[in-house]
Amino acid sequence: xxxxxxxxxxxxxxxxxxxxxxxxxxxxxxxxxxxxxxxxxxxxxxxxxxxxxxxxxxxxxxxxxxxxxxxxxxxxxxxxxxxxxxxxxxxxxxxxxxxxxxx
Amino acid sequence: xxxxxxxxxxxxxxxxxxxxxxxxxxxxxxxxxxxxxxxxxxxxxxxxxxxxxxxxxxxxxxxxxxxxxxxxxxxxxxxxxxxxxxxxxxxxxxxxxxxxxxxxxxxxxxxxxxxxxxxxxxxxxxxxxxxxxxxxxxxxxxxxxxxxxxxxxxxxxxxxxxxxxxxxxxxxxxxxxxxxxxxxxxxxxxxxxxxxxxxxxxxxxxxxxxxxxxxxxxxxxxxxxxxxxxxxxxxxxxxxxxxxxxxxxxxxxxxxxxxxxxxxxxxxxxxxxxxxxxxxxxxxxxxxxxxxxxxxxxxxxxxxxxxxxxxxxxxxxxxxxxxxxxxxxxxxxxxxxxxxxxxxxxxxxxxxxxxxxxxxxxxxxxxxxxxxxxxxxxxxxxxxxxxxxxxxxxxxxxxxxxxxxxxxxxxxxxxxxxxxxxxxxxxxxxxxxxxxxxxxxxxxxxxxxxxxxxxxxxxxxxxxxxxxxxxxxxxxxxxxxxxxxxxxxxxxxxx
Numbered sequence: 001x002x003x004x005x006x007x008x009x010x011x012x013x014x015x016x017x018x019x020x021x022x023x024x025x026x027x028x029x030x031x032x033x034x035x036x037x038x039x040x041x042x043x044x045x046x047x048x049x050x051x052x053x054x055x056x057x058x059x060x061x062x063x064x065x066x067x068x069x070x071x072x073x074x075x076x077x078x079x080x081x082x083x084x085x086x087x088x089x090x091x092x093x094x095x096x097x098x099x100x101x102x103x
Numbered sequence: 104x105x106x107x108x109x110x111x112x113x114x115x116x117x118x119x120x121x122x123x124x125x126x127x128x129x130x131x132x133x134x135x136x137x138x139x140x141x142x143x144x145x146x147x148x149x150x151x152x153x154x155x156x157x158x159x160x161x162x163x164x165x166x167x168x169x170x171x172x173x174x175x176x177x178x179x180x181x182x183x184x185x186x187x188x189x190x191x192x193x194x195x196x197x198x199x200x201x202x203x204x205x206x207x208x209x210x211x212x213x214x215x216x217x218x219x220x221x222x223x224x225x226x227x228x229x230x231x232x233x234x235x236x237x238x239x240x241x242x243x244x245x246x247x248x249x250x251x252x253x254x255x256x257x258x259x260x261x262x263x264x265x266x267x268x269x270x271x272x273x274x275x276x277x278x279x280x281x282x283x284x285x286x287x288x289x290x291x292x293x294x295x296x297x298x299x300x301x302x303x304x305x306x307x308x309x310x311x312x313x314x315x316x317x318x319x320x321x322x323x324x325x326x327x328x329x330x331x332x333x334x335x336x337x338x339x340x341x342x343x344x345x346x347x348x349x350x351x352x353x354x355x356x357x358x359x360x361x362x363x364x365x366x367x368x369x370x371x372x373x374x375x376x377x378x379x380x381x382x383x384x385x386x387x388x389x390x391x392x393x394x395x396x397x398x399x400x401x402x403x404x405x406x407x408x409x410x411x412x413x414x415x416x417x418x419x420x421x422x423x424x425x426x427x428x429x430x431x432x433x434x435x436x437x438x439x440x441x442x443x444x445x446x447x448x449x450x451x452x453x454x455x456x457x458x459x460x461x462x463x464x465x466x467x468x469x470x471x472x473x474x475x476x477x478x479x480x481x482x483x484x485x486x487x488x489x490x491x492x493x494x495x496x497x498x499x500x501x502x503x504x505x506x507x508x509x510x511x512x513x514x515x516x517x518x519x520x521x522x523x524x525x526x527x528x529x530x531x532x533x534x535x536x537x538x539x540x541x542x543x544x545x546x547x548x549x550x551x552x553x554x555x556x557x558x559x560x561x562x563x564x565x566x567x568x569x570x571x572x573x574x575x576x577x578x579x580x581x582x583x584x585x586x587x588x589x590x591x592x593x594x595x596x597x598x
């Protein structure tokens with residue numbers, strides 16, 4: 001197996017595991033962890049395609065990953081702030097118990 | 104790179120961000136000096152000034168092609184999209200926060216301007232990383248705006264919006280990484296050229312599919328719509344107005360731009376009896392599911408806000424139908440309809456907010472006797488809902504008519520049935536949608552209600568309702584006011 005295929009397999013498995021966590025976990029913080037895993041799987045893709053693909057003089061791959069890390073940090077900050085607010089108001093972060101909105 | 108040209112390219116967004124910083128400074132300054140918080144009137148005034156200035160900046164002639172950064176597209180579609188987004192954003196800003204929700208109102212409006220800046224940047228770029236970053240700027244601001252009142256309901260809505268949004272952003276980012284691997288570039292024209300040489304590449308198709316899932320969330324297309332009813336119900340009306348109007352408009356602009364510049368070679372076909380894999384087939388499925396789910400679930404709603412949320416899902420179905428046809432006429436019709444839809448749903452939300460001020464909830468029965476309590480609100484509500492239902496001579500009729508007729512004209516050449524199935528489905532469900540809009544109108548006009556204190560609406564609230572209603576009537580009488588420039592904008596992008 002060449003390194004690119006190996007890395008793409010790794011990233012796909014990571015993405016799938018992240019998605020699995022998002023779908024099965026009911027705790028908002030653990031869902032956030034799953035989302036981080038999905039974002040980082042994409043980061044592996046960018047670096048792998050840049051390193052083993054045709055030459056890319058613009059260094060686009062690594063630059064994208066730098067942006068992605070910054071965005072993931074901002075997203076975690078906003079997300080944790082929202083989750084904290086929910087916990088203060090409702091004393092739970094379990095999605096099954098957060099069902100006050102309905103028709 | 105010439106930084107002066109770069110500044111000119113980004114002047115509208117720069118004005119918005121600068122105004123947002125001024126708002127933050129003013130709210131801190133006033134609070135510390137007078138030891139009482141700023142009033143919504145002041146912050147709405149500053150935000151309005153910022154948006155108007157950004158609009159003036161947008162009207163400047165664009166810099167010469169080829170100068171400045173290639174990240175910012177200065178084509179006509181970008182400028183028309185930005186102008187319309189600013190107009191819808193301005194109406195949302197005029198909708199004041201509800202009583203008891205006006206804490207830190209300076210920060211609230213600053214966040215609205217940040218979201219608007221993100222939406223503007225997203226409307227005008229051919230670069231996928233730039234697009235992703237701008238959409239995240241808009242989304243992160245919108246998550247916070249939805250949870251801003253810090254009530255239990257708003258917090259729950261905000262958390263659901265955030266979790267769904269973050270997952271869809273992860274999908275989009277993974278999709279973009281595959282597209283980067285396919286073309287070693289994030290510029291749409293480069294991807295388009297590569298795809299033309301190698302159509303049907305698995306890598307590119309997988310990337311596009313995941314990207315569309317992300318955009319489908321932004322547009323609230325079923326089955327990515329689960330956040331919409333909760334956000335519409337729990338969030339403050341002002342934030343919901345921004346989500347439903349400006350954000351949806353930019354979603355359609357982005358979709359048209361990405362698909363026409365980057366993925367013409369992967370269109371496939373959704374024609375009856377001749378379906379081939381590609382984005383047009385995928386979007387046709389999304390459109391059909393959205394129209395069915397949105398319209399049928401809207402029938403069962405007792406809350407006005409949830410009704411509007413499901414109507415948003417249904418309207419996304421009509422919009423996607425237009426995008427599926429993949430022609431310049433139908434894409435133009437989609438852009439026209441999304442503006443008209445945005446005006447109508449924003450106005451309906453504004454009236455709902457006014458009813459909530461008086462009655463304390465948004466149940467459809469709370470609209471009873473609105474004509475006696477406030478004839479102005481009732482008549483405007485009639486305009487909004489009749490436009491959403493597509494009754495002539497209001498603009499909503501022309502929007503839907505333009506979509507259905509252009510899709511039929513573009514897809515049924517030489518006797519092939521084309522997209523008749525999708526248009527037929529849309530027309531039938533659109534007729535069914537009359538029912539749920541009319542129940543609200545019936546409540547407002549026919550039923551009686553007990554007396555209640557009808558405190559006066561703030562001036563900007565009434566202005567928001569009035570301007571939206573006036574715009575719908577005028578666009579119904581004279582659709583070419585905006586449809587001509589939209590047609591030119593889309594025509595510059597697709598033949």
